[in-house]
Amino acid sequence: MLLAKQCYTDLFGLLFPNLCNACGVALYRSEHLIFTKCLYDLPFTDYHQHAENRVAKQLWGRLPFNAVMAMLYFRKGAKV
Structure with a gap:
């Protein structure tokens, strides 16, 4: 069940990626709203x-x- 949920989440992320609000780069799973590099450059x-x-x-x-x-x-x- 967990594997199916992860596959669905990854597929959804491939079609509709979460993008950084500052630079537009696709975010990793652990990032929210802003890319780590952009966060350190603020x-x-x-x-x-x-x-x-x-x-x-x-x-x-x-x-x-x-x-x-x-x-x-x-x-x-x-x-x-």
Whole structure:
């Protein structure tokens, strides 16, 4: 039964592959939404470690908040 399910899953994946949302490459079974290489190439920030980060400074006085952060840098034309 398990072998039949795996064969069906593989056939379905061949006809309708899960693609990376960043680069369009077919994902492996253990990957979800984004290819491992693309995940490591994402431009992460360290804003979660600093209370006074650039994002918080841009919003001071505009909105009431306790903490603000951005997880990734945004660049036009990049994968993010």
